Amino acid sequence: MAEAILGDQDQYSCSICLDLLRDPVTIPCGHSYCMSCIGECWNTNDLNGTYRCPQCRQTFKSKPPLNRSTVLAEIMEKLRSTESAQSLAGPGEIACDFCSGEMIKAVKSCLECRASYCQTHVQPHYNVPALKKHKLVKAAVIPVCPKHDKVLEVYCRTDQKCVCMHCLLDDHKGHDTVSSTIERNEKQIKLTDTQTKVKQTIQAKEKELQKMNMDIASHSDSAKKAVENSKKVFGELVKFIEKKSNEVIEKKKAEEKADLDQGAKLQKKLQEEITELKKREGVLEDLLQTDNNIQFLQNYEVVSYSSGSDGFPSHSFKPFCLYPDVNDLVCELKNRLETIFNQEINETVQKDIKSDKCLVIDFPGFASWRGLLSEIEPVTDDDEGGSSTLNCKIKIGDKVYVKPSVETPKYLWGSVSHKSIGSVINVQGETVTVNFPEQEGWLGEVSEMELVVSADLGSPSHAYFKIGNRVSVKSSVKDPKHGWGSVTHNSIGVIKRIQGESLTVEFPEQTDWTGIASEMELINGDVSEVLSLRPGVRVRVKPTIRTPAHGWGSVTKHSIGVVEAIDGTKVTVNFPEQLSWTGIVSEMEAVP
Known part of the structure; x- marks a missing residue:
């Protein structure tokens, strides 16, 4: 009956002696203790006339009166009456040292008597005045000093270990020592703070994971919509454009897969961090629940140093591509193609009908270009020197790079960086298409680009090479066009041969290595500085x-x-x- 009324008996245990309350008293903050336990605690830890609750740490300027709680005392008596049945000690459990015949399970161990007692044999320690002063703990093996065979009850701060009273007279004479109770109380406060920080970190990580799950789900929906819109737009184009349509769709799917893979890895990492933190919290909880001061102190340092909540950086989901921007690009491409088909092609057909002469021209980077004679004008030597009448200074075949002042290009970086140098393959209005070593078919704005001029006009030294120059592969190049071979980013070689954009370099690691000029940079001055x-x-x-x-x-x-x-x-x-x-x-x- 008592068990049905009380439910969980742990809530009716004294947090100091960890036994059912005896002569229970309730202090002003609402927590209850054995009268003798709270009295001894306050007498031992008198802090300049202030008194503190061992559980909630609330302080009182004057010592509160300790009056016996009659209701709680009656409940405790009823509960004890239901515990008369004794259980046998199982494997790994402590048996009563005073029971004869069957090995009855011990419930308490006395640090003074260095013996363990069952519920029946422990009663004298509650009733006999001389035994009431003994320290009872939950049944456990009592650690003793290996040298003096005495109970460990003092903590040596100098050597950071538990010792007996005899140790204070020889090996630890003159050391900074305190009672194990005082040291445990101080370190328990620190360990409790650490546990609080771990719990706060777990909560923050769980919120972070929840937000990431929402971001990834939203990103996945956006990716699916981008693929659907791409199919719809490219489906409206003529058949010869279908191949490009499929390539764009597959590329978006690949980017989506890469983003989701990245998200999955981040999710897994966050879950692992949460799991690790929960494991640490469990270890801390186990140690905090240990009522044996010696075991607590012996394990404190290891657990304390390994249970910090630092070292877990925050994570956020940063996708490679934003699909609303992709939708805008695809729609813009559709409008451009419609303009070309509705205006330029129709006009070209009409001019062909009027028997205007047609020319086929090979431009750098664009062979077999077809145009009408009326659309073409000759280029003189002066024009080649810099007085071209073209409205745009960037032309097909030019070497270009992104201006240093541009932080983020309109169509994003992709694999390109400020150090990348590429060849223009198409100019359409304000949009330029460039083949970079890092990424082919890169789209950018004309206003974002800078021409790479010849070395005598003040171009960067890495745009102009001569046989005998010392060079290395640019740090921005991930995979050279002809492969790494035995060469690395740290390799420095000498140019042996130059054929157009192709360089043959003699590296210490590999002879006759072939690379592209745009992938290389000159090494000037002290190599160690470079x-x-x-x-x-x-x-x-x-x-x-x-x-x-x-x-x-x-x-x-x-x-x-x-x-x-x-x-x-x-x-x-x-x-x-x-x-x-x-x-x-x-x-x-x-x-x-």
Whole structure:
């Protein structure tokens, strides 16, 4: 009957002795304790006349009166009367040292007597005045000093270990020592704070995961709509455009798959972090529930140092492509093609009917171009020197790169960076199509591009090569057109032969290596200075930098990492404290 009324008996246990309440008293904050337990606790931990609840830590300026709670005392007596049936000790359980015959399970161990007792034999410790002063704990093996065979009851702060009273007279004489109760109370406060931080981190991670799930679901819906719109738009075009339509659709699906794969990895990583944090919380909970001070202190350092909530950076889902922008691009392409078919082609057909002469011309990057004689004008030597009458200075075949002042191109970067140099293959109004080594068929705005002129006009040195020049592969090039072979980003070679855009380079790792001019850069001055910020080089944040552009994260001014990749002005570094840390090239310096 009592068990039915009480339900979970743990809530009626004293949080100090962990036994059912005896002579229960309730203090002003609402928590209940054994009268002797709370009295001894306040006498031991008197903090300049203030008294604190061991559970909620509420403080009282004066010692509250301790009056016996009659109702709780009656409930405890009824509950104890239902526990008369004794159970046998099972494997791994502590047996009563005073039971003869059957091994009855012990419920309490006495640190003074160094013995364990069942419910029946422990009663004298509650009734006999001399035994009431003994320290009872939950039944467990009592740790003793291996040297003196005495109970461990003192904590040596000097040596960070538990010792007996005899140790204070020899090995630990003069050391900073306190009782195990005082040390446990202090460290329990710290461990409780750590547990709170872990719980807060778990909650933050769960919210982060929930937001990521919503972002990924929304992104997936957007991707599906983009594919459907692409099919509808390209379905309205003529048959010879269907091949390009299918290529665009497949590309979007591939990008969607890549984004979802990235999202899945981030989801898995977040779930793993949450699982790890929950495991840590479980370890902390187990230690906090340990009522044996010695076991608590012996395991405190290991658990405390391994249960911090730092080292778990935040994650966000950043897709490669935004599909609403893709929809706009596809619709714009449809309108352009309709204009071409409705106006330019019809006009060309009409001119052909009037017997206007047709010309076939090979332009750089565009062979067998067809046009009418009335549309063409001759180009003189002066025009080639720079006085062309063309409205646009960028033409098919020109070498171009994205202007340094452009932060984000209208049609996004893709695999292209500020260091990329490519060839113009088409100019349509304000839109230019460029073949870069990193990405073919890249779309950009004419106003975003800069011409790469000859070296004598002040072009960058990497746009002009001669036999004998020392060169290396640009850090922005991920996969050279003819492959890496034995060459890496750190390799430095000498040009042996130049044939158009093709360079033959003698590297220490590989002779007669073939590359493209736009993939290479000149090496001038001290090689060690040039290689100061390349993949594989050890770097740190410059001492003059107070706060990096992308924040410190787990990195400090004393952290030293290895460069993983360089993309334009951004550098990715693997630090021991944080992997794939992002910074700005100008913020970093090489470490000898």
